[in-house]
Amino acid sequence: xxxxxxxxxxxxxxxxxxxxxxxxxxxxxxxxxxxxxxxxxxxxxxxxxxxxxxxxxxxxxxxxxxxxxxxxxxxxxxxxxxxxxxxxxxxxxxxxxxxxxxxxxxxxxxxxxxxxxxxxxxxxxxxxxxxxxxxxxxxxxxxxxxxxxxxxxxxxxxxxxxxxxxxxxxxxxxxxxxxxxxxxxxxxxxxxxxxxxxxxxxxxxxxxxxxxxxxxxxxxxxxxxxxxxxxxxxxxxxxxxxxxxxxxxxxxxxxxxxxxxxxxxxxxxxxxxxxxxxxxxxxxxxxxxxxxxxxxxxxxxxxxxxxxxxxxxxxxxxxxxxxxxxxxxxxxxxxxxxxxxxxxxxxxxxxxxxxxxxxxxxxxxxxxxxxxxxxxxxxxxxxxxxxxxxxxxxxxxxxxxxxxxxxxxxxxxxxxxxxxxxxxxxxxxxxxxxxxxxxxxxxxxxxxxxxxxxxxxxxxxxxxxxxxxxxxxxxxxxxxxxxxxxxxxxxxxxxxxxxxxxxxxxxxxxxxxxxxxxxxxxxxxxxxxxxxxxxxxxxxxxxxxxxxxxxxxxxxxxxxxxxxxxxxxxxxxxxxxxxxxxxxxxxxxxxxxxxxxxxxxxxxxxxxxxxxxxxxxxxxxxxxxxxxxxxxxxxxxxxxxxxxxxxxx
Numbered sequence: 001x002x003x004x005x006x007x008x009x010x011x012x013x014x015x016x017x018x019x020x021x022x023x024x025x026x027x028x029x030x031x032x033x034x035x036x037x038x039x040x041x042x043x044x045x046x047x048x049x050x051x052x053x054x055x056x057x058x059x060x061x062x063x064x065x066x067x068x069x070x071x072x073x074x075x076x077x078x079x080x081x082x083x084x085x086x087x088x089x090x091x092x093x094x095x096x097x098x099x100x101x102x103x104x105x106x107x108x109x110x111x112x113x114x115x116x117x118x119x120x121x122x123x124x125x126x127x128x129x130x131x132x133x134x135x136x137x138x139x140x141x142x143x144x145x146x147x148x149x150x151x152x153x154x155x156x157x158x159x160x161x162x163x164x165x166x167x168x169x170x171x172x173x174x175x176x177x178x179x180x181x182x183x184x185x186x187x188x189x190x191x192x193x194x195x196x197x198x199x200x201x202x203x204x205x206x207x208x209x210x211x212x213x214x215x216x217x218x219x220x221x222x223x224x225x226x227x228x229x230x231x232x233x234x235x236x237x238x239x240x241x242x243x244x245x246x247x248x249x250x251x252x253x254x255x256x257x258x259x260x261x262x263x264x265x266x267x268x269x270x271x272x273x274x275x276x277x278x279x280x281x282x283x284x285x286x287x288x289x290x291x292x293x294x295x296x297x298x299x300x301x302x303x304x305x306x307x308x309x310x311x312x313x314x315x316x317x318x319x320x321x322x323x324x325x326x327x328x329x330x331x332x333x334x335x336x337x338x339x340x341x342x343x344x345x346x347x348x349x350x351x352x353x354x355x356x357x358x359x360x361x362x363x364x365x366x367x368x369x370x371x372x373x374x375x376x377x378x379x380x381x382x383x384x385x386x387x388x389x390x391x392x393x394x395x396x397x398x399x400x401x402x403x404x405x406x407x408x409x410x411x412x413x414x415x416x417x418x419x420x421x422x423x424x425x426x427x428x429x430x431x432x433x434x435x436x437x438x439x440x441x442x443x444x445x446x447x448x449x450x451x452x453x454x455x456x457x458x459x460x461x462x463x464x465x466x467x468x469x470x471x472x473x474x475x476x477x478x479x480x481x482x483x484x485x486x487x488x489x490x491x492x493x494x495x496x497x498x499x500x501x502x503x504x505x506x507x508x509x510x511x512x513x514x515x516x517x518x519x520x521x522x523x524x525x526x527x528x529x530x531x532x533x534x535x536x537x538x539x540x541x542x543x544x545x546x547x548x549x550x551x552x553x554x555x556x557x558x559x560x561x562x563x564x565x566x567x568x569x570x571x572x573x574x575x576x577x578x579x580x581x582x583x584x585x586x587x588x589x590x591x592x593x594x595x596x597x598x599x600x601x602x603x604x605x606x607x608x609x610x611x612x613x614x615x616x617x618x619x620x621x622x623x624x625x626x627x628x629x630x631x632x633x634x635x636x637x638x639x640x641x642x643x644x645x646x647x648x649x
Contacts, residue, residue, distance in 0.1 A: 039090045039163045040145070041249060045072040051211060051221040052088050052245075057370060059084035059390075063383070068103040068127040068159035076156050078149035079370035079390040080447065084156070085148035087114070089208055091168025091248035092136050092143045098165035100145055101131040106156030107149070114144040127159065141168055142247045155385045168248055178203035178244035178252040181210060187226065190416045191234035191263045197226040201244035201252055211243045213254070231318065235264040263415075270410050272647060273348020274300070279647040282549025284606050287644045288616040295643045298620055299636075300349045303342070306636050309626040311339065311356060315384035319366065320359035324629045329379035329387065333396020336364050336376065338633040340403030344410050345640055345647075354411055361407075361417060364400055371446040374429035376400060378445065391447040394434040394460050398442075401426040402465045405472055405649035420472070427469045431477065439510050440477075440484040444522070454510050455521055458492075458503040459536045461485040463553055464544035468649040486552045488514055489541070493559060497581040500567075501559030504581060505533035516581060529586045530579045535594045536634060542600030543641050547648050554604055561601035565611045572598075572618035592622050593631040596638040603642045616642060 041052035045062050053060065059077045067073040076084030092098065102111050105127045112118025116134040136143065145163055149156040181198040188195040201207050212220045212227045215238075219229045232238060239259050244252040272278050275296045281287070288295055313320045322339035324332045339360050347353040363384070369375040369392040377386035378393035404423035413420040433446035436453045442460040443453050463482050470478035493501045496516055504516035506527045516528035524531065538560050545553035567583060568574040577594045578587030599615035602608040619639060624632050640646055 039092070039165065039167050040088055040161055043161045044070050044159060045074050046070045047218060048072055049218055049221060050074075050086070051218055052209075053086050053221075054088070054209065054223055055084060055086040057082040057084065058368075059370070060086045061385075063157070063385075065383070066105060066127070066157055068105075070159075073157050073159035074147070074161075075385060076147070076149050076158070077386050077390060078151060078153050078156065080152045082370055083110075083148040083150060085146050086158070087144050087146035089142055089144045089247040090163060091141060093166050093168055094136050094138055094140050096165055097133060097135045098143070098163060099131065099133050100161075100163050101129060102147055102161040103127045103129050103159045104147065104156065105158075107153040109156045109158070110146075110148045110150070111158075111161075112146060114146060116143070127157070152389055154387045155381070155383075175248070175250065176204045176246075177250040178207050178246050180253040181225070181242045181244055181255045184240065184242055184255045184258045186258065186260045189260060189262055192232050192416050193228055193230040194232065194238065194240070194260045194262060195226070195228045196240060196242070196258070198242050198255060200225050203244070203246045203250075205246055205248070207244050208247050209245045211245065211251075213241045213243070214238055232262050234262055237261045270347035270353075271412075272410055274346050274645060275349065277644050279547065281546045281603075281644060282554075284549070284554070285546050285604050286606050286609055286612060287603065288642050289609065289613050292644070295616075296645065299639045299643055299645065300346075302624065302636055302639060303346050303349065305624045306342070306632055307350075307356075309624060309632065310335070310629050311360075313359065315363075317362075317366065317384075318359060319363040319384065320356055321363045321380070321384065322360065322629060322633075325626075326628045326630055330382045331380040331384065333376045333378040333393045334399065335396075335629055335633070336360055337396045337399025337403060338629075338637065340364075341399055341406060342633070342636060342640075344403055344406035345645065347410050357403075357407060358416055361404075361422075365422075369446055372429050372433040374425045375433060375446055389447060392434065392445045394430070394442050394445050395457070397426060397430050397434060398460060398462055398465055401430060402462075402468060402649055405468055409649060424473055427473055427475075430469075431475070431481075435481060436510070440481045441488070441510050442485075454508060454512075455517070456507050456510050456514075457505065457533055458489075458507060459505070459533045459540060461489060461537075462540050462544075463550065464540075464547065464648070467544065467548060472649070486550075486556075489556050490552060492516070493556065500530075500563040500579070500581060500583045501556065502530040502563070502579055502581050502583070503534050503537050504528045505531045526578060526586055528581075530581060531586065532578070532593070535577075535591075536597055538601035539597035539599075539634065539638055539641070542597070542604050543646050545604040546600070546641065547646060557601040557604045561598065561605050561608060561611075564598050565602070565608060570611060570614065572615050591631055592619070592625075592635045593628075595619070595622075596631075596635045599638050599642050612642065 061075050063075045078084045107123040110120040111130040113134050117132045119130050119132040147158045178201040181201045184198045187197045209223050220227050239257050241254040241257050310323050312323045321331050322335035324335040343353045343357040364376050367377045367386050369377050370390045375392040375397050377390040379388045381387045404419045408419040436443050441456045466478050466482035506517040507514050508517045521527050541553050542557040572595050575595045576585045577589045577591040580586045602612040
């Protein structure tokens with residue numbers, strides 16, 4: 001489970017940086033009387049788009065709540081490296097006073113004119129009005145106004161932004177429109193989107209942006225010469241045009257219209273329907289006893305309960321996402337990864353699996369990390385807005401990449417999404433941003449650097465995933481990465497858990513002499529124990545043992561299985577929710593997140609049939625807990641594995 005402890009260091013940085021900014025003097029001026037109508041276009045964002053505005057890092061979006069007036073407002077999702085600054089350039093007159101105002105909501109929201117005055121508010125839970133004034137220079141004909149947040153302070157909101165004063169032109173301003181964009185063309189399409197490109201327009205000063213229209217409807221505004229229009233229907237003809245804008249707000253004639261017909265829907269059924277048992281497990285491993293069809297039916301029943309409890313679609317935009325009520329944010333990356341893997345695996349038992357997979361995938365793709373756009377922003381709030389840095393978490397990205405490979409095998413990659421291409425891009429991004437080149441070990445996310453790159457989490461050590469990544473990319477580096485992790489698993493078991501085989505949540509000093517964390521390095525004082533992260537290890541290593549028969553994976557989980565079977569006295573109810581590596585209890589209590597993974601370890605040992613069946617019976621007598629996506633998602637994936645329904649990507 002991903003806890004927000006690491007964010008405290010950013011809070012300290014923010015406090016010092018904020019103090020420095022205040023000391024430098026954010027300019028506060030007395031507002032003057034408005035002289036004319038609002039000069040800003042799309043000032044209340046009622047167009048439902050960012051038309052007229054440009055936001056850094058792609059971090060601006062339009063929301064329906066909370067708003068100050070009308071039905072739309074601007075949301076800026078700041079990150080640890082980006083203020084989410086949204087700006088608009090307008091034509092003004094020289095030596096003239098202007099008044100800039102906006103209604104804002106959030107922590108540390110700024111309003112100003114580039115190179116001139118600004119004002120800000122520290123924190124507000126409701127909309128409050130900011131106002132500042134400025135006077136243009138003797139030869140100034142344009143001004144860039146902006147609203148922004150502050151690093152890592154979450155999402156801010158702005159609405160009803162106004163710039164009052166006389167407009168530019170008046171015989172001295174720019175009144176010449178840009179030329180029409182040329183050679184509008186389609187560079188790609190799916191059943192629900194069309195990608196467009198065009199040649200740049202020209203202007204007597206400069207082109208500042210382009211508006212893309214579907215028919216007469218403005219669909220998006222961009223600063224470059226390409227865009228993708230989504231939300232389209234399959235196998236349908238659409239007409240597109242593009243107009244250019246300059247800094248004075250002059251708009252070009254429309255480009256020559258382009259007609260594009262979207263692709264037909266992918267209609268192929270699943271290639272590996274649930275319950276087909278198409279991939280036999282390795283020799284020396286076992287499945288639960290009893291009638292296979294009856295056992296599969298129990299998995300399907302639990303899956304239906306899991307889906308009803310955690311698959312949510314309340315944020316609109318064609319999204320679905322896995323809710324995480326027991327995590328530190330309403331939606332977390334690991335939850336989306338688990339959801340995608342489960343949905344791809346359960347195809348055949350659920351006619352809506354592909355549709356739901358694509359909706360969760362759209363959510364993932366629409367929430368990229370600020371550091372590496374091919375990775376997923378790890379946390380979103382209840383409004384499905386990325387928060388807490390908008391950076392990645394390795395556990396989520398590993399699972400999302402693996403799920404995309406499953407989807408490619410399950411449905412192919414010729415439909416709305418090219419699953420294989422998306423998987424390879426994410427795998428390559430994991431390698432460059434979440435594997436430490438000096439050690440070939442996973443780090444904690446694409447935010448990790450310095451001393452944090454000397455820490456690794458054992459529940460991210462996934463030999464089966466690394467094996468699949470090598471197969472998908474042909475990159476031999478993944479063999480090296482898998483070997484490094486498996487070698488370290490054996491070393492840690494030998495040195496620190498010779499009697500139990502247990503692994504710690506976190507390993508430190510990975511660049512010198514890797515060892516269990518000495519106390520809290522990220523989440524809790526039990527970071528060096530077998531706790532809420534490492535509890536997944538018997539399952540994560542175990543599924544590789546079942547499907548590949550790898551001798552090192554088999555040896556690792558068989559050691560764990562031998563110990564826990566004895567420690568629990570053959571009774572799954574005796575499994576505690578946390579152990580030190582010597583086997584002593586670190587945290588008493590019972591949790592399915594600790595019980596279920598040991599069932600996969602048991603399945604890797606042909607001499608543990610009675611123990612495996614006891615664990616299976618315990619799982620089937622444990623009702624789904626709708627307040628715990630974590631334990632429930634682990635339980636479901638374990639049930640899939642020990643009934644013979646896990647398969648290689």
